[in-house]
Amino acid sequence: MIGTYTRFRYIPHEGGFLLLSRQVSIFTKIFVMVLLLLIPILILYTYSNQVSMGVVRDEIEKSSLNRLSFFLSQVDSAVNQFSKLSYTLGKEPEAVKFQTVHQSYDLFDSIKLRQTLSEKIKLQSLSNSWINEITIFSPSMEQFITSNPAAKYNLNYFQQYYSPMWGYQKKVTDFGPEYFFIRHSAEPSILFNDIAHANMIIEVAFAARNIQIMLDQFKNGGNEEPFFYHPDYEPIVTSGTDKELVGQLISRLDMKELSGTGSRTIELRNQQYVVNYAESDTLHWMLIDFLPLEEVLNPITTSRNLFYTCFTLFLVTGILSAYLLYRNVQVPVRELLKAVYQLKRGNFSARLAKRTNSEFTILFSHFNSMAAQIQELIEKVFVESIRVRDATLKQLQSQINPHFLYNCLAFIQSMAQLENKEAIIAMTQHLSKYYRYTTRLEVEQTSLRNELDVVVNYLNIHKLQLWRLDYEVIVPEAMMELEIPKLILQPIVENAIVHGIEQKLGAGLIRIEGELTDEAAILIVDDNGAGSSEQLTAQLNEDMNQPMNERKGFGVWNVHQRLIQRFGAKSGLVFSSSPLGGLRVTIKMDKHQIERGNTAYVSSVDR
Missing domain, CATH: 3.30.565.10 (Histidine kinase-like ATPase, C-terminal domain)
Structure with missing residues (x-):
């Protein structure tokens, strides 16, 4: 533990003073040793707890990032299928004929071609599990074939919203207005959105509701709060999401600095949140997932608090036991030593006060009897x-x-x-x-x-x-x-x-x-x-x-x-x-x- 130290005391003595040394008592040594044993345990556990929390946190971040990446890969895969669908549809014979139907086909052939192409569009649309719309538009005839009966298309629409990349806008459906991700392709290819020179424009769109459904499945009762985010639009969130909390999180994030995948820790409402993010390669939206760190680390925190509580109870019990040991053993021994020193100095009238309900009662009684006999002698x-x-x-x-x-x-x-x-x-x-x-x-x-x-x-x-x-x-x-x-x-x-x-x-x-x-x-x-x-x-x-x-x-x-x-x-x-x-x-x-x-x-x- 530590080296034994010595305290000195001067007592009056014939011709001067006598220097007596008093070694540290066994009680003090044991008490200090117990403390020195408990302190390393406390430090070791605290360090181990911090390491465990760090490891768990890292693993949670890695697991969450892996889940986000896997989720994005599924989204990108589905989006790529729609991109390929517009290319495949543009190469269909009926679609090629539709580009020149006004030049060489009579009315009957033209109606039959439109019917055949409409069935193929509906078949392609129904073959995909996502809610989607497929539209073929002929600028020269200002005619269109679509899987959405409620949609209305004209040249102004395409001149305003045409985008060879995936865009995001509101469309009218049988269920009312709804946001869609939309992508256009033209045959032949055009430059600078010169819609008038295109023979055919193909529009592929899928509802943002598909992303919301996938986010709900991704969450699946967990503590995460995933959402799709783009700085120009409202975020796509799961059903039941705290939109106010999401808004506070977005306001704290600097989206310009976010790219690729990564993790951050942000404090919201006096609580630490782990924020994981990953960017979609096709939609260029950011998939963000945040969860309260306290809930994730709650088992470890509970275990830590339980240890500290037990440690505190043990320490209090030890201090109480030490106090009882000091009061019932150390103090009587010290009184006995003082009385012995008084006898040594010649004060044979020294007596000890008797203690009740103590093992030292007999010892004190015998000491007083011995001192009285010595004094008499x-x-x-x-x-x-x-x-x-x-x-x-x-x-x-x-x-x-x-x-x-x-x-x-x-x-x-x-x-x-x-x-x-x-x-x-x-x-x-x-x-x-x-x-x-x-x-x-x-x-x-x-x-x-x-x-x-x-x-x-x-x-x-x-x-x-x-x-x-x-x-x-x-x-x-x-x-x-x-x-x-x-x-x-x-x-x-x-x-x-x-x-x-x-x-x-x-x-x-x-x-x-x-x-x-x-x-x-x-x-x-x-x-x-x-x-x-x-x-x-x-x-x-x-x-x-x-x-x-x-x-x-x-x-x-x-x-x-x-x-x-x-x-x-x-x-x-x-x-x-x-x-x-x-x-x-x-x-x-x-x-x-x-x-x-x-x-x-x-x-x-x-x-």
Whole structure:
């Protein structure tokens, strides 16, 4: 059919937007395929119908022209017989004697000759099925012999109407005036219609009614309307012909352009007519036949209309079926997909409206039940995760505080043995401030300013023990009010002192710096202690994300895990070489989580 296209939709997502692609549904594909199958059928049938109508029309024209030609051949054959009759009659012995009867015959012979010639004329006239008249006229005697008793001939008549070709004029018969086709011949032949020099004139005529009878037979109940036409005379039509329609047709035809045989299509009375014509070789009249094209093509038109009606009904039925399929299948499926996407985005309260009298009722009911169970389970897991986090944080805090206390008590013990009261007083003062800060377990968060104050107390305690120790705190004021977990700097500073400064002779320096970027709040702890190799640094970074074991530094690992729980997977500790020569520990805290006042749910998702 066509290639599958894809529509895109953006949905809100943590940290930006999530781009989802939605493929074209199977319903749409099937619907488009059905349309694409119907369109070629419609085009093919329309083309086939047009070809069929053209072929039928051509065949009708050919058949009609053949019939016209055959009809004209019969007319011309009959007309030629009359033409030959005048020639044959002129050669009869009696006709030859009639030319000179006034010179050498007496009255008796003359009467007998006239009687014999009259019988032959009547016999010739009766031998032909057409209504006809045969007349022999002697100009010298002004006498005539004719088969029409009602006719009257004189020299003026022949001088006026003499024609060696077939003419058309009105004659008086026993039935009244009637049009005849007339042809004359003279013995001997004359020039320029010089009737006075002719010994005998033969007139052969047949009634136009003969043509009308043949036209009636030609029509014979068909749809055609044949008629004989000459621009100088009224047309010869069949009985029952619509003369007004024939007159309109004649007015639309340019007879000067018509010659031989041919066909044309003319519109009359808001209807198409096929006009066929053929010219008579003897009479030089035009035989014209016209018939309504609609009646001829009516079976094909009826078949075409029936096909289009069925096609329309099929299309309407298909559209209705498609609509029902769309409403009862596609729409519920789409609603189900929307609900699934809502569950995927974390909206576990999404529910589907139940449908009545639909197969999707059970499916929607089960989906709502499943969503409710998932929501209930998620809420239980969410609450449980918060409780676990609180217990873990308090456990970690309780683990860090004793670790630090052991070191302080060991120092006090040493100073007591040395009877250094000032060091003991300073240590207890700093230690009391430290524990006043750490024992407030109801407050898990603190500002960076308070955390730095505790670290300074801690460093001063160690400076009492290690005189060569010095420290620097360089943190911008903009970071001082950031809320962070308690006791995340002390284990790092302790690690720098124990594993760095104490392991190297000479002056020791610990530098604490702060930096605020668009993505994170960063604290950097540098020392100029013994440092570590690249391999050991890489091992430290890897151990931070592994479960706790005996060989790991307990305090530093606890800090890393607390940062991850609090600020997400993008936060934590990173170990590297320090520009001071020792070890650098970088504390990263996701700024977005700090600003949102992070929840345990986000932490669990990120993990």
